[in-house]
Amino acid sequence: MAVTEIVPAPAPKIERVETSWSRLRYYAAAHPLGMIGAAIMVVFVFAAIFANFISPYDPIATSAATTLKPPGAAHWLGTDAMGRDILSRIIYGARISLAVGLGSTALGCVVGVALGLTSGYLGGWVDLVIQRVVDVLQAMPLLVLALVMAAALGPALNNTILAIAIPLIPYSARVIRSNTLALREQPFVEAARAVGMSEFRIAIRHVLPNTVAPLIVIATAQLGAAILTEASLSFLGLGVPEPHPSWGRMLSESAAEYVRTAPWLVIFPGIAISLAVFGTNLFGDALRDILDPRLRD
Amino acid sequence: MLLTLFGISVLVFVMLRLVPGNIADILFDAAGMIDTADKAKLEHDLGLDKPIVVQYGEWINGLAHGDLGYSYVSEKPAIDEILPRIPITAKLAGLALAFSVIFGVPLGVISAVKQNTVLDYFLRVISLSGLSMPAFWLGLLILMACVAWFGFIPIYTDPPKGFWDALWLFSVPAAAVGFRSSALVMRLTRSAMLEVLRQDYIRTARAKGASDRTVNYRHALRNALLPVVTVIGIEAAFLMGGLIVTETVFNIPGIARFLVEAIRWRDYPIVQNLVMFIAAVAVLINFLIDLLYAVLDPRIRYAG
Numbered sequence: 001m002a003v004t005e006i007v008p009a010p011a012p013k014i015e016r017v018e019t020s021w022s023r024l025r026y027y028a029a030a031h032p033l034g035m036i037g038a039a040i041m042v043v044f045v046f047a048a049i050f051a052n053f054i055s056p057y058d059p060i061a062t063s064a065a066t067t068l069k070p071p072g073a074a075h076w077l078g079t080d081a082m083g084r085d086i087l088s089r090i091i092y093g094a095r096i097s098l099a100v101g102l103g104s105t106a107l108g109c110v111v112g113v114a115l116g117l118t119s120g121y122l123g124g125w126v127d128l129v130i131q132r133v134v135d136v137l138q139a140m141p142l143l144v145l146a147l148v149m150a151a152a153l154g155p156a157l158n159n160t161i162l163a164i165a166i167p168l169i170p171y172s173a174r175v176i177r178s179n180t181l182a183l184r185e186q187p188f189v190e191a192a193r194a195v196g197m198s199e200f201r202i203a204i205r206h207v208l209p210n211t212v213a214p215l216i217v218i219a220t221a222q223l224g225a226a227i228l229t230e231a232s233l234s235f236l237g238l239g240v241p242e243p244h245p246s247w248g249r250m251l252s253e254s255a256a257e258y259v260r261t262a263p264w265l266v267i268f269p270g271i272a273i274s275l276a277v278f279g280t281n282l283f284g285d286a287l288r289d290i291l292d293p294r295l296r297d
Numbered sequence: 298m299l300l301t302l303f304g305i306s307v308l309v310f311v312m313l314r315l316v317p318g319n320i321a322d323i324l325f326d327a328a329g330m331i332d333t334a335d336k337a338k339l340e341h342d343l344g345l346d347k348p349i350v351v352q353y354g355e356w357i358n359g360l361a362h363g364d365l366g367y368s369y370v371s372e373k374p375a376i377d378e379i380l381p382r383i384p385i386t387a388k389l390a391g392l393a394l395a396f397s398v399i400f401g402v403p404l405g406v407i408s409a410v411k412q413n414t415v416l417d418y419f420l421r422v423i424s425l426s427g428l429s430m431p432a433f434w435l436g437l438l439i440l441m442a443c444v445a446w447f448g449f450i451p452i453y454t455d456p457p458k459g460f461w462d463a464l465w466l467f468s469v470p471a472a473a474v475g476f477r478s479s480a481l482v483m484r485l486t487r488s489a490m491l492e493v494l495r496q497d498y499i500r501t502a503r504a505k506g507a508s509d510r511t512v513n514y515r516h517a518l519r520n521a522l523l524p525v526v527t528v529i530g531i532e533a534a535f536l537m538g539g540l541i542v543t544e545t546v547f548n549i550p551g552i553a554r555f556l557v558e559a560i561r562w563r564d565y566p567i568v569q570n571l572v573m574f575i576a577a578v579a580v581l582i583n584f585l586i587d588l589l590y591a592v593l594d595p596r597i598r599y600a601g
């Protein structure tokens with residue numbers, strides 16, 4: 001009896017092919033709210049990228065002829081005290097919000113991951129020192145620290161990003177550290193060590209990739225917080241300076257005195273902030289459910 | 298705890314000295330002329346020309362003796378500027394916290410018990426929008442609504458007369474601040490409740506015939522409240538962020554608005570002492586929460 005006679009049965013044709021697209025559709029169906037959040041974020045990203053094509057007017061040019069016009073056919077969302085079109089300013093404001101939001105989240109997370117990974121992986125006195133620093137940063141309310149930072153660094157776009165990024169560091173550092181502590185005891189780390197891999201490479205190649213899921217969860221949560229903090233800083237006059245149109249500063253220019261006379265100046269920029277943050281929050285919730293099943297309700 | 302406070306003091310002190318331009322620069326800029334000799338004299342009078350380490354030492358030494366230095370702007374002792382403002386912010390924070398517990402906990406329980414119903418979705422969207430709205434915008438909207446419907450602005454002008462006047466005056470801004478915290482408390486209560494409702498002892502309670510009401514409130518809520526207490530504690534410290542903008546919107550002369558003004562004026566003695574005070578309160582609250590946690594959860598006491 002020759003072995004060759006054993007013919008393997010043809011593999012049954014798999015109906016559902018697991019492509020990334022079908023998985024995306026599956027997640028979208030399972031998390032309708034997350035889908036809405038993603039859609040909102042796409043709209044804002046689109047507005048930010050194509051601001052110069054879609055905004056009807058120049059967001060900075062002032063015009064004495066069109067001051068404080070209520071919403072109408074020419075200016076859909078009205079104009080401010082300097083005759084600038086609110087809709088255009090909101091569209092351009094998306095750039096600032098996203099730039100500050102993404103920039104400070106990314107910066108905060110990169111530093112946080114570096115600190116958390118070092119701290120968790122090395123342990124010992126390095127861990128102790130880093131944890132004390134993280135404690136100090138975390139003991140202060142986010143906005144208070146961001147305010148002092150913003151004042152210390154001076155008004156500029158980059159400085160605003162930095163001022164918000166630093167208070168965000170402890171959160172990712174904490175999460176990455178605790179994940180690293182658990183991962184470092186895993187058999188695959190021991191295996192890597194057994195084949196002679198250097199500690200640095202183990203940390204980067206084996207431990208770090210396994211912390212990506214919680215990192216994404218915390219980064220999306222921070223994106224919303226960063227956008228809100230930028231709005232608050234700019235509202236208080238310590239955020240992004242002129243001539244950048246920032247949603248927060250649009251509200252401070254228009255604050256109490258226009259509450260009575262020109263409500264559109266108050267309503268629309270606020271809606272823009274809330275909607276953008278709402279979108280990231282919805283999306284972040286869905287991501288957390290998908291990536292971190294332990295937290296699933 | 299002390300180490301953290303020490304770290305904060307160094308951080309704040311060093312950061313404030315990094316600021317390009319001190320009060321002398323601002324005052325002389327405003328006057329429109331710069332007389333270098335006058336400016337140097339002012340800097341000398343304020344002690345700004347000494348080495349930074351010496352300035353830090355003087356500050357901490359004063360702090361230990363209850364001497365917080367003098368405000369550069371008003372030239373009054375910093376402690377006299379800060380102390381009268383604390384009760385105002387404390388009242389506001391207390392009301393906001395009460396608001397967040399009164400609304401957040403029950404709504405969170407309802408949302409968890411009615412999981413995946415229309416009501417649950419509705420409450421979740423409301424709470425998420427609460428987390429998405431900037432506190433100052435909510436404050437402005439409330440102002441607008443008051444103007445439109447009642448024809449007046451509930452802005453702080455005179456110190457309130459009597460308890461009810463104060464309650465009325467503070468409750469509007471407190472609601473603006475508390476909305477966010479109540480949203481947070483609600484979300485957390487909901488997820489904590491859902492976590493607990495999955496436990497075996499809840500099934501046991503149901504199996505022995507306890508009513509839904511008993512199971513939900515006597516068995517589940519009691520255990521679910523533990524993490525909620527922690528978050529309320531953290532929120533209490535972090536309410537400050539919402540208070541800063543809300544006090545600005547409603548023109549309330551508390552420490553949060555004062556901090557922003559002092560930062561604008563580079564009034565170091567005020568800023569550094571205020572930030573220290575805020576940080577000390579935050580650290581103290583965290584410490585108390587840890588203690589409370591041990592009281593509420595016997596498992597922690599026995600393990601410790």
